[in-house]
Amino acid sequence: MIDRAQSISLLEKFVHSESLFKHSQMVANAMQAYAIVLNKSKAEVEEWWTAGLLHDIDWEKFPDEHPNKAVNEILPAKGYSQTILEAIKAHAPERTGKEPESEIECYLFACDELCGFMHAVALLRPTGFKGMKVKSVTKKLKTLKFAESVPRSDIMKGVQLIDKDLNTHISFLISVFE
Numbered sequence: 001m002i003d004r005a006q007s008i009s010l011l012e013k014f015v016h017s018e019s020l021f022k023h024s025q026m027v028a029n030a031m032q033a034y035a036i037v038l039n040k041s042k043a044e045v046e047e048w049w050t051a052g053l054l055h056d057i058d059w060e061k062f063p064d065e066h067p068n069k070a071v072n073e074i075l076p077a078k079g080y081s082q083t084i085l086e087a088i089k090a091h092a093p094e095r096t097g098k099e100p101e102s103e104i105e106c107y108l109f110a111c112d113e114l115c116g117f118m119h120a121v122a123l124l125r126p127t128g129f130k131g132m133k134v135k136s137v138t139k140k141l142k143t144l145k146f147a148e149s150v151p152r153s154d155i156m157k158g159v160q161l162i163d164k165d166l167n168t169h170i171s172f173l174i175s176v177f178e
Contacts, residue, residue, distance in 0.1 A: 001043065002079060007050050010078060014057045023116055026177065028052035030111040031104075033176045038103070050080070051087040051108050067092050100161055110158030110169065113150050118173055120147040129177040134170045 015021050031052035035045040058069040071085045089098040090105035091112050100109040121140050122128040140146045141155070159166050 001046060001081070002050070004046075004049070006078075007053055010074075011053060011057055014074070015060050017060055020056060020060055023119065024053050024056055026115045026119060027055060027108070027111050030115055030173055030176055031107060033172070034107050034111070035104075037172075044104075047081060047083050047087075048104055048107070051084045051104060052111065054080070054084070055088045055091050055108060055112060066095065068096060071096070106158075106161035109154070110162045110164075111173070112158075113154045114158060114169065114173060117141070117147050117150045117155065118170070118177070120150075122177070129174060132174050132178070134167050134174065137170045137174075138166065 011021065011024060015024065028049045029052070031048040032045055035048035040048065054070065054075065055067065058074060059066045062069040067088050071089050075085055075088070083102075083104060086098065086102070087104045087108045089096040090100040090102075091108045093099045093109075098105075100106045117140070118129075118132075118137055121137050122132065125132065125136075141152060144152075156166070159169050162169070164172075
């Protein structure tokens with residue numbers, strides 16, 4: 001399996017935006033945390049982290065081809081597993097036709113948009129994620145002009161896919177990022 005340093009190095013070749021790089025790291029950490037609480041093997045924890053880290057690798061350079069460029073060219077050429085490729089495909093079903101089905105696919109879908117949204121909430125707070133309350137996030141979710149590019153429907157679909165309620169999912173992610 002490709003190690004973390006190699007995956008980070010690959011991401012750095014394609015992502016130059018600090019915010020996208022930060023988002024990728026946040027999703028990787030969320031995926032790792034969920035894999036651990038779900039008692040995944042060490043190898044699976046690494047796959048979950050890697051899928052989170054690389055899910056948007058082609059977004060900056062190839063936005064019109066995202067995530068197809070990544071899953072058809074960039075990542076297979078480097079030897080990434082089919083599990084990782086399928087998870088990345090499933091995080092953008094409207095672009096790939098692949099709906100999230102497996103556990104890793106569902107969790108990546110559930111973590112992606114919510115991590116981005118919660119990062120936006122954290123930027124408004126002097127303490128960032130430290131001391132953040134679930135209510136702060138849910139209140140902002142109701143404000144449609146706030147982080148309006150984040151589809152609330154995807155956030156709700158994500159919690160359904162992982163069979164959690166929204167507050168539980170938000171609370172878990174806060175604990176990961178505090």
